[in-house]
Amino acid sequence: MIRKIIHLDLDAFFCAVEELRDPTLRGKPFAVGGQPAERGVVASCSYAARQRGVHSALPMSQAVRLCPGLLIVPARHQAYGEMSRRVMAQLRMLTPLVEQLSIDEAFLDVTELPETGEILARRLQVRINNELKLSCSLGLATNKLLAKTANSVGKAAAKGNGPPNAITIVPPGQEAEFLAPLPCDALWGVGPKTAERLIELGLHTIGDIARWSEADLGRRFGKNGHDLAQHARGIDLRPVITQRETKSISQETTFVRDIYDGAELQRILQGQAEGVSRALRRKRLTGTTVKLKVRWADFTTVTRQSTLSQPTDDAAPIFNAAGKLLEKVWSGQPVRLIGIGISGLGAEVRQMNLWDSPNEKEERLQQTIQTLQTRFGAKAIQRGDRLSDLMDETPWE
Amino acid sequence: MRVSCFQENLAKGLSIVGRAVSSRSTMPVLGNILLEAKGNQLRLAATNREIGINCWIGAKVEDEGAITVPARLLTEFVNSLPPERIDMELAVRTQTLHLNCARYDANMKGIDAYEFPLIPTAGDSSGDVQESAGMVQVTDGMRIELAVTGLRKMIDQVIFAASSDESKPTLTGVEVSFKGERLSMAATDGYRLSVRSVLLSQGMIEGDLTVIVPARSLGELARISADADEARPVQVIVTQARNQILFQLGGKSEETKGAFHRVELVSELIDARFPDYRAIIPKSKTTRTVVDTAALLKGVRVSFLFARDNANIIRLAVIPGTGEHAGHVRLTATSTEMGDNVNEIDAMVEGETVEIAFNAKYLIDVLSQIDQPQVVLETTQPTRPGTIRPIGMGEEEFLHVVMPMHPPR
Numbered sequence: 001m002i003r004k005i006i007h008l009d010l011d012a013f014f015c016a017v018e019e020l021r022d023p024t025l026r027g028k029p030f031a032v033g034g035q036p037a038e039r040g041v042v043a044s045c046s047y048a049a050r051q052r053g054v055h056s057a058l059p060m061s062q063a064v065r066l067c068p069g070l071l072i073v074p075a076r077h078q079a080y081g082e083m084s085r086r087v088m089a090q091l092r093m094l095t096p097l098v099e100q101l102s103i104d105e106a107f108l109d110v111t112e113l114p115e116t117g118e119i120l121a122r123r124l125q126v127r128i129n130n131e132l133k134l135s136c137s138l139g140l141a142t143n144k145l146l147a148k149t150a151n152s153v154g155k156a157a158a159k160g161n162g163p164p165n166a167i168t169i170v171p172p173g174q175e176a177e178f179l180a181p182l183p184c185d186a187l188w189g190v191g192p193k194t195a196e197r198l199i200e201l202g203l204h205t206i207g208d209i210a211r212w213s214e215a216d217l218g219r220r221f222g223k224n225g226h227d228l229a230q231h232a233r234g235i236d237l238r239p240v241i242t243q244r245e246t247k248s249i250s251q252e253t254t255f256v257r258d259i260y261d262g263a264e265l266q267r268i269l270q271g272q273a274e275g276v277s278r279a280l281r282r283k284r285l286t287g288t289t290v291k292l293k294v295r296w297a298d299f300t301t302v303t304r305q306s307t308l309s310q311p312t313d314d315a316a317p318i319f320n321a322a323g324k325l326l327e328k329v330w331s332g333q334p335v336r337l338i339g340i341g342i343s344g345l346g347a348e349v350r351q352m353n354l355w356d357s358p359n360e361k362e363e364r365l366q367q368t369i370q371t372l373q374t375r376f377g378a379k380a381i382q383r384g385d386r387l388s389d390l391m392d393e394t395p396w397e
Numbered sequence: 398m399r400v401s402c403f404q405e406n407l408a409k410g411l412s413i414v415g416r417a418v419s420s421r422s423t424m425p426v427l428g429n430i431l432l433e434a435k436g437n438q439l440r441l442a443a444t445n446r447e448i449g450i451n452c453w454i455g456a457k458v459e460d461e462g463a464i465t466v467p468a469r470l471l472t473e474f475v476n477s478l479p480p481e482r483i484d485m486e487l488a489v490r491t492q493t494l495h496l497n498c499a500r501y502d503a504n505m506k507g508i509d510a511y512e513f514p515l516i517p518t519a520g521d522s523s524g525d526v527q528e529s530a531g532m533v534q535v536t537d538g539m540r541i542e543l544a545v546t547g548l549r550k551m552i553d554q555v556i557f558a559a560s561s562d563e564s565k566p567t568l569t570g571v572e573v574s575f576k577g578e579r580l581s582m583a584a585t586d587g588y589r590l591s592v593r594s595v596l597l598s599q600g601m602i603e604g605d606l607t608v609i610v611p612a613r614s615l616g617e618l619a620r621i622s623a624d625a626d627e628a629r630p631v632q633v634i635v636t637q638a639r640n641q642i643l644f645q646l647g648g649k650s651e652e653t654k655g656a657f658h659r660v661e662l663v664s665e666l667i668d669a670r671f672p673d674y675r676a677i678i679p680k681s682k683t684t685r686t687v688v689d690t691a692a693l694l695k696g697v698r699v700s701f702l703f704a705r706d707n708a709n710i711i712r713l714a715v716i717p718g719t720g721e722h723a724g725h726v727r728l729t730a731t732s733t734e735m736g737d738n739v740n741e742i743d744a745m746v747e748g749e750t751v752e753i754a755f756n757a758k759y760l761i762d763v764l765s766q767i768d769q770p771q772v773v774l775e776t777t778q779p780t781r782p783g784t785i786r787p788i789g790m791g792e793e794e795f796l797h798v799v800m801p802m803h804p805p806r
Contacts (some may be wrong), residue, residue: 309560309562346707349803351588352588354798355672
C-alpha cells in the first residue's frame, strides 16, 4: 500500500510566537535566546536575521557580530510549549496518527484519509495559518524520510524575506530521483562524521550512495550502512509512532557564571529534583536510577549514577541520591552546568511505607502542589529557598 | 615468634576474620591481619572499627610473639597451599614473617603488632589476656548465654528485613532486646518488619536491656556460627558503656581439621532510637488465609520471573472457598515486555475476598526463612499492611509485617 506521510515544521517557531506577542518585531532581525554576556546561544532567529548569516545554536555574541543591531528577545519556553500543544491538537483533529518529533515538528500518517495528500496538506497549512496565525511548511511523500527531506528542500528553496510557508511534494515512485542530486548530508541520519567518511569514498550525493554496493556500506558502517543504502534509494518503512516510550527524564541548568558554592549547587539540585519529580508524576511514572551530570568550567563533563532501593516519583530520594553523587565528584572546582536525570522508568507503582501515615499527608500536599502547578505553571508554587533562583532551566529528555 | 599450624585451620581462621578487614582505610594496619602466637594457640584478628573479630586456632608455639601482615596477600597465599603443616617465623628486626609449607616459601613484610587497634575480648577460662597485643578484656557489662542454633535461626529470620541504605543508619541495625525471660529481635527497612522472639532458659539478672546491633555484624555472627560447636552456648556481653556487644563462640572438637578453638566478634552498637514498630503491627484483620508454605513460596518464585522487570510487583487475589470449590490464592505478574503469568494455590480462606499487591522479593525473603509447613497471611485492605507468620508459632514468637505496593492511581 502506498502511504501518505506529511512532515510539518513550524517556520521560525519561537520567533513567530514572539511576533504574535509583539507585532512590531515583524520584519526585523531578531533572535530568541540568552544575552551574549550570559553566554547565551540563538534558540531561534527571524528570517531577516537569517539573511545576515545568523542561525540557531550560534553563540549570541557571534550573532551580534554578524548582524549588528540584532534584537535579542529572551525565551519564554512556557509560551512556546503552550502554542506547540495547540498546533499538535490541530494536527490530531485531522488524524490521531501524529508523531511529534520536537516542539515544532511532527509527522502525520494520512494514508487512510480519502482526500489526496496534497489537499490535506493545503488544508492543514491554511488552518494553522488562519487559526493559530503561524507560518508552517509541509513535506508530503510516501514515507517519513522523504516527507522530512522534501520539507527541508522546499523550505531552503523558498524565495523572499518572509517565512517560507512551503509545501513540497514527492510523488510516489519518484523518491530515489528526488534524493539523487542532494548532497549526502541532506539525508536524514547522516551527521558530519558519516558525511566525511562518505566523501572519503568519493560519494558526494545521495545518488552516489544509492549506486554504491549495499554490502560494502554494511561492512563499513554496520547496521547504519544498510539503513543508509535503503534510505538513499528512497526506501523507509518506519511507521509513524504516536507514542514514544519515555526512557529517562531529566533537567539541567547552565549557569550564567560558574558556580563555586557547594550549598548553592545543592539548592539547584533540589530544584531540579523537584522538576524531575513533577515530570514523573505528570507522566505517571516512577524511576530507579538517578544520574548526575556536571560540566566543569573547561567543558569536560562527568556523569555519575546510583540506583535507589525503591522506584520513586518523589523529589526527596532523587535529590538525596544526586546530592551524594555531587559530593563524590565535586571538590570545590567551578561548575558550568549541572543536571539530574532519572531512568529505569516504570509504571506508577510504589512500595508503600509502613510508617506511611505522615506520608499520606505529604502525598496530599504533593498532589495539591501538582494540581496548582499544572493549572498555573511551575512557578505558581515552589519551595521558599528557591525563590531567589533566576536561572534558566531547560529540560533535556 | 615461631609457630606451626595446619593449613586447613589457618585458612578457616583467615576466612572468618577476613570479613572484618578494612578494604579501604587511611590506617594501613587495618588492612592487615594480626597473628599472635601464645600458649598453644595462634590468634588471628582483624577490625574495621565497626566490627572486630578474634579467632583462636590450634598451633604449636615454640616462641611467643605477634605481627600483622597484609590480609589479602596472606589469605590468598594460605588458600593456595597444600593441606599440610605451615611453619611461620618472625624476623623481629625487619618485621618480616617467613612462611613455609611443603615446598612453598614466602616472606611477608608486616607492621608491628603494637600498632594494631585494641579489640575487646571476653577472655578465655584462664582469664589471662593482659599481656596480649591488640586486645583488651571486657571486665564489666551484662552477660548472657544463648544456644547457637536458636540464635542463628533468629538472626536469619530477621536480618533480611533490615535496610541496606546507609542514609538510614538506624534501620541498618537489628533491635535486640532482653526483657524479663524473653529475647527479641526486630528489623525493618520501612517497608517490612520481621520480629522474632524466644524464651530464655535463664532470665536477665541485671534487668532489661535493649540495643541496636548492625545487621551486618549479626550476619557475620550467623555465618561464623555455622562452624561453631552447637553444644556450647554463645556468650553475649554488652559493655557497661552500652556501646559494644561481644559474642564468643566455641569451635568444634580440636582434632577436626578446618576448625577453630574460639571466635569472638565485637560490634559497635548503633546509638539511636529504634522506630516504634509495635505501633504499626496491624491489630485487626478481615481476611485470614492459611496456605502451604512451600507451595506459596514456589508460586511467588514463578511469578517473580515475570515481576522482576516490573518493580517486582505481584498481585495476590485471595478468594474464599464456596460449597464445592476450595479457597485459593491467585498470583498474577505482568511484564509489559516479556509476558504474564498466573498461578493458583489452594488455601483455607476465612473472611472477604481481597486483592493486594506485594513486592515478590519481600515475600520470597520471608517465606524462605520459615521452616513450618503452613503459614497464615492476614490482610485488611490493599493499602494496609499484611502479616505473615508460621502456623504453630505464636504471634509473639514470629511475626512478619509487609507493606503492599501502591496500586496504580
